[in-house]
Amino acid sequence: MATSIKKLPDIEQVLSGNGACGGCPATMGLRIVGKALGSNAIMLLTPSCSVASMGMTPRLGYNWPCINITFASAGSSASGITHALEVMQEKGRLHGELPTVFAWVGDGGTYDIGFQALSGAAERNDNIIFFCYNNEAYSNTGVQRSGATPRGSFTTTTPTGKRQPKKNMALLMLEHNIPYVATATVAYPGDLYDKVVKAKNIPGMKYIEIQAPCYLGWQFDMPETVQMSRMAVRSGAWLLWEAENGKISFNNPSSLIISGKKDAAPVDEYLMKQGRFNRLLKGPDAESRIAEIQGDIDREIAFIRERAKITI
């Protein structure tokens, strides 16, 4: 059982009064992450909503030392910091428990422009936690498509709906043979918290992806962020899982869907709640395009179900 939301520590690393939109899932996710990591950490950010909301220099809405770096570089810059800290400790210039080095990056900085540096850091198994908060578009620049944008979604650069499926970044990271990979979402804060606590105590590369429904980009009502996140999981459009040393285990309620104990909710209801899909659903070819989206979800479920059987 995941830790109850009532039992999460009182510590707040996300300070009140920052510049995020109401109902911002990235901020919610970061708040939970802060409770798990505590204050002994160094944060890296690339251009994204979480930079836009952290406050302008010299103000800072996060209670960590925060370094903004070039968009493509979260993985390699995090490597630089973790190696620097470790070697300075070896040489006697730093004492005590070393800070956790973590990157907090949007899906653009993970799936697209930051992919190479992330892949390099993962292949070297450098001691960092890389968080992707995935709102499935470049929300900070006004909602353009990214590699994480699902098929059918309208963005300002896919005005008739995206024609390609998203890539499965978490699985790609799993195949880098790193010690820990997990997916999470803001509707299950205890699950997210537990995964971050686990990652913090594992040496080497950790990748945690947090699905982050953005009311602005996805076009739903601001108070429904958490509800949207829950619907994504219940429909199987987002799966909760973690993998320690390559062995996948599923978390509730995704585990029930994977094992067949419970049917996923039809995707229609989840899609209809979101303006980014419902324009497509009003078109003449709505039926076939919904079937495509459902097909993408079914394929991902089938794939990971089989992948999870590999336990060597």
Next chain:
Amino acid sequence: MKTAQVIMDTGAHAAALAVKSARVDVVPGYPITPQTSIMEALAAMVENGELHARFIPVEGEHSSMAAAVAASAAGARVFTATSANGLLYMHEVLHMASGGRLPVVMCNVNRGIFAPWTLWADHQDSMAQRDTGWIQYHCSSNQEVFNTILQAFRVAEQINIPVMVNFDGFAISHCLMPLTLPSQEDIDRFLPPYEPEWRLDPAHPSSFSNVTNAPEYAPFRQMLSDDIMASIPLVKQAAQEYKDITGMWDGDTIDTYRLEDAEVVAFAINSMGAELRLSIDILRQQGIKAGLLRPRLYLPFPAEDIITALPQNAQVMVLDRNYNFGHPGGILASELKSVLFGRRNDITVKNRVMGIGGIDLTRQFMAAEIRAMMDE
């Protein structure tokens, strides 16, 4: 001065030895010809325990500089090296290093840039980084490479500006020359441990290089511009103190040869500066009062030292190993003219581009070029 050791070594390996004796903490690296042998040597030194540092084998030069700046922000002494397209690929992050006031030291082993591909030296790569806010040295010998890397760390860390130490691919990087290695004790005396005024530290949460409004951004940029200029006395001081401790001297901001009574002055940087001494001797034998002025510091451009050093009514022959596209000739000539304008109207400046993509620049060739330029 303690007993020094003299060996035969390549420029690339001399660079690695200097980095080792600077006791660096972190070295991100990615292979590119002709720089690769520096990284190979440093990786081996880390692996066999000669150098207590972390070598990070990154997946590209953009990441190399991104790891370097971040490690520097964490409080480490950092070195990396690159060439040509690797340097161009880093371009964005070079700005972060200077804007972030992170004293990274990097060797750029000069090589012409793509397209088409060439493996051999010219200076288009580092000249294309002119406006990134880095201090740039250009070295004319293996010994100068060694000496300059140590001076570069000192200057960089005194003024929090990154320093690029340039030297020509192959002519310097791969040629054996005698190399004097000062004792580690002397080097430690010259280059104290790096103690940053600020670093990423959870005890002091603060943002670094976050978004600024114009009233904050503009002063940051002004400060960088002012401080680059203010590095000139530090460069001179570093050269002088290095000489006091090790006895070695390569010049400070500039290096000169037979300049005092010269009527014709060769003006060039990097390995050309070594070969040109021999061209000057040839010209002198032919009865031409020739001399050499080699800017060892390319950025900040040592304007005052050049203005002071040039003899009255000299003809200055600028030999550029780069193109100043959109203008006739090369970039050095353009820089020199802008410095002389209104200050030294007695000086005539002539310019030729040569040695592009590694075309061999012999003493005879350059002497003949200078003679031909005299008749223009």
